[in-house]
Amino acid sequence: MDLDYAMLGHLTQIFGPSGSEERVADFISALLSPYCDELKTDILGNLIVMRHGTGKKIMVATHMDEIGLMITHIDKQGFLRFTPLGGVRIPYLVGQRVQLSKGRIGTIGVEKLDKIGDYKLDKLYLDIGVASRKEAEQFVCIGETAVFVGNFIESGSRIISKALDDRIGCFVAMEALKRTKSTHELAFVFTVQEEIGTRGAQTAAYALEPDLAIAVDVTLTGDTPKAHPMSVELGSGVGIKVLDHSMITSPQIKRWMAAVATDLNIPFQWEVLEYGGTDSGAIHLSRGGVPSGVLSIPTRYVHSPAEMLDKRDVEAAVDLLVALLERPTEL
Ligand code: CO
Ligand code: ZN
Numbered sequence: 001m002d003l004d005y006a007m008l009g010h011l012t013q014i015f016g017p018s019g020s021e022e023r024v025a026d027f028i029s030a031l032l033s034p035y036c037d038e039l040k041t042d043i044l045g046n047l048i049v050m051r052h053g054t055g056k057k058i059m060v061a062t063h064m065d066e067i068g069l070m071i072t073h074i075d076k077q078g079f080l081r082f083t084p085l086g087g088v089r090i091p092y093l094v095g096q097r098v099q100l101s102k103g104r105i106g107t108i109g110v111e112k113l114d115k116i117g118d119y120k121l122d123k124l125y126l127d128i129g130v131a132s133r134k135e136a137e138q139f140v141c142i143g144e145t146a147v148f149v150g151n152f153i154e155s156g157s158r159i160i161s162k163a164l165d166d167r168i169g170c171f172v173a174m175e176a177l178k179r180t181k182s183t184h185e186l187a188f189v190f191t192v193q194e195e196i197g198t199r200g201a202q203t204a205a206y207a208l209e210p211d212l213a214i215a216v217d218v219t220l221t222g223d224t225p226k227a228h229p230m231s232v233e234l235g236s237g238v239g240i241k242v243l244d245h246s247m248i249t250s251p252q253i254k255r256w257m258a259a260v261a262t263d264l265n266i267p268f269q270w271e272v273l274e275y276g277g278t279d280s281g282a283i284h285l286s287r288g289g290v291p292s293g294v295l296s297i298p299t300r301y302v303h304s305p306a307e308m309l310d311k312r313d314v315e316a317a318v319d320l321l322v323a324l325l326e327r328p329t330e331l
Pocket of ligand 2: 217218
C-alpha cells in the first residue's frame with residue numbers, strides 16, 4: 001500500500017497541545033477539502049469533514065491534540081514552571097526539549113533532590129535560555145503551552161516521533177477518506193481535547209447523532225523487556241479494542257470488525273487495555289448510546305517524545321477502516 005508517510009512526518013511535527021489544535025486542523029482541512037462534500041469547525045474546535053451518502057451515519061473520530069505543558073509561573077531569573085496538559089509522565093520529562101507556542105525551545109531541568117522519591121512535577125522547571133523574567137516574557141506569557149520536541153524518523157518498518165498519539169489516527173482517517181468508495185453518510189471528526197478528558201468527542205457526538213462510531217487511536221503493547229503482560233505487539237496487525245477504562249466495545253461492533261478483517265485477510269489483534277481510554281468512551285455514552293468501537297495502533301513509549309509504531313499495523317488499520325466504511329453493517 002502506498003501511504004504518504006512524508007505527510008505523516010509533517011502532521012506529527014505540528015504544534016497542537018489540548019486547547020490549541022488550530023494549526024493541526026488547518027493542515028488537515030487543506031489536504032482533505034478535495035475529498036469531501038462539507039468541512040466545518042464546531043464551537044469547541046473539532047474539525048468535521050462530511051462525505052454525504054444514503055446509508056448509515058458513521059462517525060470516525062481521531063484526536064488532533066497531543067499532551068503538553070502549560071506555563072504557570074516565571075521566576076525572577078526567567079525559569080518557567082508548568083502544569084501538565086494530559087497524561088504527562090515525569091520520568092519522560094527531565095532533560096527533554098520542549099517548544100513553546102511561539103517557537104522558542106527550552107530544556108526541562110530538575111532541582112537538587114534529597115531523595116529519588118522527590119521526583120515530582122513541582123521540582124521541575126523549564127529553562128528557555130534567558131536571564132530574567134523580563135527577557136522570558138518576550139517568548140512566553142502565563143497560560144501559554146509547550147509540547148515535546150521529537151523528530152519524525154523512519155527506522156526500517158518502524159516510525160519514531162512525538163505526537164504519534166494521535167496524529168497516526170488522523171493519518172489513518174485521512175488516508176481512508178481518500179480511498180473509500182463508501183455510500184454511507186460519513187462524518188470524519190478530528191477532535192480536540194481528548195488528552196484532558198475526551199471533551200471534543202462529547203459535543204461532536206451529541207451534535208452529529210451517528211448510527212455508529214469508530215475511533216482510531218494508539219494503544220500500549222506488551223512486547224518490551226519486563227513489560228506489563230499485554231497481548232498486543234508491534235507488527236502483528238491493527239488492534240480491535242475489547243475494553244479500556246472508558247468503554248466496553250459493543251459485541252456487534254467487535255464481531256463486525258473481526259469478520260471483515262478475517263474475510264479480507266487483514267491482520268488484527270484483540271486489544272484489552274487496562275489503563276486509559278479514547279474518544280469512543282465519550283461517544284458511546286452520547287444521548288441514548290452509540291454502538292462504538294476502536295481501531296488501535298500498537299505503540300511503544302506512548303506520551304514520550306519518541307513514541308514508536310510499525311508501518312505494517314498502520315497499513316492494516318487503513319485497509320480495515322476502508323473496508324468497514326464500505327460494508328453494510330447489520331446494526
Ligand atoms: Co494519549
Ligand atoms: Zn490518543
